[in-house]
Amino acid sequence: xxxxxxxxxxxxxxxxxxxxxxxxxxxxxxxxxxxxxxxxxxxxxxxxxxxxxxxxxxxxxxxxxxxxxxxxxxxxxxxxxxxxxxxxxxxxxxxxxxxxxxxxxxxxxxxxxxxxxxxxxxxxxxxxxxxxxxxxxxxxxxxxxxxxxxxxxxxxxxxxxxxxxxxxxxxxxxxxxxxxxxxxxxxxxxxxxxxxxxxxxxxxxxxxxxxxxxxxxxxxxxxxxxxxxxxxxxxxxxxxxxxx
Numbered sequence: 001x002x003x004x005x006x007x008x009x010x011x012x013x014x015x016x017x018x019x020x021x022x023x024x025x026x027x028x029x030x031x032x033x034x035x036x037x038x039x040x041x042x043x044x045x046x047x048x049x050x051x052x053x054x055x056x057x058x059x060x061x062x063x064x065x066x067x068x069x070x071x072x073x074x075x076x077x078x079x080x081x082x083x084x085x086x087x088x089x090x091x092x093x094x095x096x097x098x099x100x101x102x103x104x105x106x107x108x109x110x111x112x113x114x115x116x117x118x119x120x121x122x123x124x125x126x127x128x129x130x131x132x133x134x135x136x137x138x139x140x141x142x143x144x145x146x147x148x149x150x151x152x153x154x155x156x157x158x159x160x161x162x163x164x165x166x167x168x169x170x171x172x173x174x175x176x177x178x179x180x181x182x183x184x185x186x187x188x189x190x191x192x193x194x195x196x197x198x199x200x201x202x203x204x205x206x207x208x209x210x211x212x213x214x215x216x217x218x219x220x221x222x223x224x225x226x227x228x229x230x231x232x233x234x235x236x237x238x239x240x241x242x243x244x
Contacts, residue, residue, distance in 0.1 A: 002135060002137075005136075008049055008050075011212045011213060011216065012049045014216060015045045016042070016046045019040075019042035019046060020039075021039075022035040022038045023036065026039060034089040037085040037088060038081075038085050038222065040081045041078055041081040041082050041085060042215075044074050044077045045212050047070075047074055048078065048212055049212035051071050052208055052209050052210075052212055054067055055067045055071065056139055056208045058127065058141075059127075060127070061126070061141070061143075064127060065117045066117070068141075071209065072108075072112050072117070072120065075197070076105045076106060076108070078211070078215075079102075079159055080105060082163075083098045083162060084098075086098075086163050086167075086183065089178075089182070090166045090170045090179075092165075092166045092170050092173070093165045093166025093167075093169060094162060094165050095162075097159070097161050097165065098159065098162040100158055101156070101157070101159035103155070104151055104152070104158065105152055105156065106155075107151060107155075108151040108152035109152075119146060119148075119149065119152070120146060120149055121141065122143070122144040122145070122146050128141075130206055140206045140208075142203070145201065145203065149201055149202075153194065153198055157194075159190065160194070163183060163186050163187050166183060167179045167183025167184060171183075181221045181224055182218075182221055182222070185217050185218050185220075186218055188217065189214050189215060189217055192214045193214045193215075
């Protein structure tokens with residue numbers, strides 16, 4: 001047993017636990033939409049982390065491509081659900097950025113609707129086993145990358161700008177802890193996961209995706225603002241400035 005087979009199940013356990021907590025909170029409150037959306041994102045990461053681990057053990061190009069298909073779909077679902085979560089919880093920000101970003105992310109998945117997924121790889125020429133710390137090994141693919149992959153990352157960039165803009169606006173309205181802890185953490189998560197994913201997708205880094213590990217920071221942030229007893233994460237009412 002190596003750190004690879006230990007850490008990923010731990011991440012899966014943490015994400016499913018928080019998903020169930022927020023699912024329970026969301027179902028108990030009539031205005032718990034934000035909690036339900038966050039629960040959805042945590043359930044998505046739970047599945048994503050299982051596929052991340054499975055991809056490190058892929059033994060054929062066909063298996064790797066099939067796992068890549070579902071990683072792409074779950075990655076898109078994660079970004080869209082987090083965007084919707086910020087949209088509902090913050091109720092601020094430039095909405096067209098969120099909409100356009102989500103559309104681009106979904107459009108980028110068209111290659112994965114083909115019988116042989118082609119969103120990331122147009123063709124896989126081979127698999128390579130890489131050895132890392134502690135004797136752990138993982139599988140990486142080598143092949144021809146799809147240049148249209150940039151559409152996905154353009155959508156991610158727009159989503160990142162939306163979250164940052166919504167956080168700054170909320171901070172200016174007075175809800176500074178919520179804006180800093182939640183908005184700041186999601187911004188850092190999207191940036192870190194996006195950069196690492198882009199480097200893996202372009203072949204610059206030969207390693208598995210680590211998006212589920214980066215998501216742990218969001219779990220910690222949500223724990224920090226979770227009211228005692230599992231109450232509703234209601235935003236404070238901030239009076240808006242009105243010109244005389």
